[in-house]
Amino acid sequence: MTCATCGTPHNPDKCNGHAKSxxxxxxxxxxxxxxxxxxxxxxxxxxxxxxxxxxxxxxxxxxxxxFGLSREVDPRDALLEEVHRTAGAVAWLHEQVQALRTEDVVWGVTEEVTKDAGEFPGVDTTRAAKVNVWVELWQRERLHLVKVCKEAIGSGLEERRVRLAEQQGAMLAGVIKAILGDLDLTPEQQTTAARVVPFRLRSVASGAAA
Ligand SMILES: [Zn+2]
Ligand SMILES: [Zn+2]
Incomplete structure (x- = not known):
């Protein structure tokens, strides 16, 4: 683009002013x-x-x-939405982690060997310290939440608005938990719910933006 003042195109990297000399x-x-x-x-x-x-x-x-968010909306709105849904997923996963028995948090069955011969036939079970999948998911989402909040505030969003989105996301997870509690689900349905809910919480905002 030719500059109207000096008649030559400007280098976009340099100052847009004109040298007096x-x-x-x-x-x-x-x-x-x-x-x-x-x-x-x-x-x-x-x-x-x-x-x-x-x-x-x-x-x-x-x-x-x-963060791979929707680029159809204003980037700050996209960040706020991500805070909202991540906070929801974190709150939900936290519930799952709290429901775990202590030994299930870090110990899992890694190997089962059936022995039919030898002095003591039976099943040998190896339990190794391996972080439970819910704990892993929860930690990952928490880390993500911290990052997104930091980016949201760094991009000029008021901290108050970011915290509000965080609280609302967590509240949504609480409401879902209360509803599921009222439904008297079978253990299988509870397992399905535990898996499906964080997925749905994550898709709330992206679905709305699409
Ligand atoms: Zn010029
Ligand atoms: Zn200059």
Whole structure:
């Protein structure tokens, strides 16, 4: 694009101002996130505020890409939605972990060997320290939640709004748990619910955005 002032195209990486001596585009670097250097207004409050906003927006877009979120909505809305559904999944998984017997949290059967010969026939069971799948999922989601919250706040969203989305997500998981409790499910149905609910919680926002 040819500049209307100097008649030549500008280098998008350099300051958008014009050098007084040549009348051509300024050769200085613009301030971070801005389009002009400090000599060409980069020190002004509103210019710096706009630059800061641009940096935050870029952060939000980067986070959305990193987390594989929907790019159809505003990146900050996408991050808030991710906070909401991740908080829901974390709360749900926490319930599953709390319901585990202590020995099931870290110990699992890794090998069963049937012996029909020898002095003591029977089944030899090997139990090894292996983190339970619910604990693993819960830890993974918690880590993800911390990351998403950090990115959301880093992209300029108010911490209050991020925490609210987190609380609402957790509340949703609580409501589902209460409903399932009222339904008097069989053990098989409970197992299915434990598996299906976090999946559904995760798809709430992506379904709405699609
Ligand atoms: Zn120009
Ligand atoms: Zn300049």
């Amino acid at each position: 040549t009348g051509k585009q300024c050769t200085a670097w613009p301030i971070k996130g801005g389009r002009v250097c400090i000599k060409h207004g980069g020190k002004a409050g509103q210019v710096r505020a706009a630059a800061e906003k641009r940096i935050q927006e870029a952060e939000a877009v980067k986070a959305v890409v990193t």
